[in-house]
Amino acid sequence: MASPVKVYGPTLSTAVSRVLACLLEKNVQFQLIPVNIVKGEHKKPDYLKIQPLGQVPAYQDEDITLFESRSINRYICDKYGSQGNKGLYGTNLLEKASIDQWIEAEGQSFYPPSSVLVFQLAFAPRMKIKQDENLIRQNEEKLKKVLDVYEKRLRDSQYLAGDEFTLADLSHLPYIQYLVNGTDRADLFTSRENVGRWWGEISSRESWKKVVEMQTSPPPS
Numbered sequence: 001m002a003s004p005v006k007v008y009g010p011t012l013s014t015a016v017s018r019v020l021a022c023l024l025e026k027n028v029q030f031q032l033i034p035v036n037i038v039k040g041e042h043k044k045p046d047y048l049k050i051q052p053l054g055q056v057p058a059y060q061d062e063d064i065t066l067f068e069s070r071s072i073n074r075y076i077c078d079k080y081g082s083q084g085n086k087g088l089y090g091t092n093l094l095e096k097a098s099i100d101q102w103i104e105a106e107g108q109s110f111y112p113p114s115s116v117l118v119f120q121l122a123f124a125p126r127m128k129i130k131q132d133e134n135l136i137r138q139n140e141e142k143l144k145k146v147l148d149v150y151e152k153r154l155r156d157s158q159y160l161a162g163d164e165f166t167l168a169d170l171s172h173l174p175y176i177q178y179l180v181n182g183t184d185r186a187d188l189f190t191s192r193e194n195v196g197r198w199w200g201e202i203s204s205r206e207s208w209k210k211v212v213e214m215q216t217s218p219p220p221s
Contacts, residue, residue: 004029008047009056010037011215014118014174015069016057020214021170022073024207026084032214070103073167087164095162102160102168109146113139114175121183140185147188147195154194159202169202177203177212 005023007030009016023030035041035056042054051058051067059066061079066072077089090096116139124131153160161168176199180186190196202208 003062004031006031006033006058006060008033008050008058008060009035011211013037013056014115014178017174017177017211017215018069018171019057019059019072019076020211021173021207022076022088022167024210025088025170025205026076026080028076028080028084070107070167070171073170077167085165087166088170089167090161095166098161099166099168102166103171105146105160106168106171109149110143110172111175113142113146114179117143117183117185118175118178121185122178140188143188147192150198151192151194154198159198165202165205169198170208173202173208173211177208 005028007016007019007023011017011020011032011034020030020032035047037056041047042051042056047058048054050060050065053067055067057067057069057072059072059075063079064075066075074089081089087095090099116135120131120136120139123129150160157163159165159169160172176189180189180199180203189199
């Protein structure tokens with residue numbers, strides 16, 4: 001029996017939670033190895049041997065070590081194609097091309113304003129960092145424009161890449177989770193009929209509920 005794959009990083013990391021959701025969708029056994037970023041564990045020599053850039057997550061199996069969460073998820077889907085959610089990364093080239101297109105949209109258009117808003121609205125207050133209201137306003141407007149495009153797409157399609165849940169949808173889960181549940185900007189999503197419906201469906205998947213539970217449960221002593 002193959003050893004569980006290893007995922008290094010904190011569950012609260014959006015990149016780590018993205019990978020965990022994929023592993024759960026694919027029914028891949030994994031070992032989560034916490035890395036305390038606050039204590040600087042990601043900069044220690046032992047971790048830098050695994051991830052030379054000192055970032056999270058790091059993914060390891062018997063064949064490869066990978067660093068970027070979206071690339072990790074594509075690799076997981078290809079390697080474990082016959083198990084779990086078989087259509088998570090499509091079942092043919094046309095489906096994969098559509099999924100890749102929306103993953104690209106997430107990375108290039110959705111992620112930049114979302115990450116700024118999550119930091120400014122959810123983390124800056126906890127870190128006692130003054131919020132930049134101009135930056136918040138600018139990125140909220142950018143995100144609204146992206147979500148308007150999503151609203152039109154989701155009017156014609158149950159999910160972003162078609163009528164089945166795929167990596168395209170999964171990739172959005174971590175940042176929407178923070179914006180809906182960790183800030184006062186949930187209405188960016190819930191006020192849009194189709195985006196709100198889509199968020200309700202993807203966030204209620206068992207895989208994502210397990211990830212959220214892992215984030216809220218204390219680590220084993």
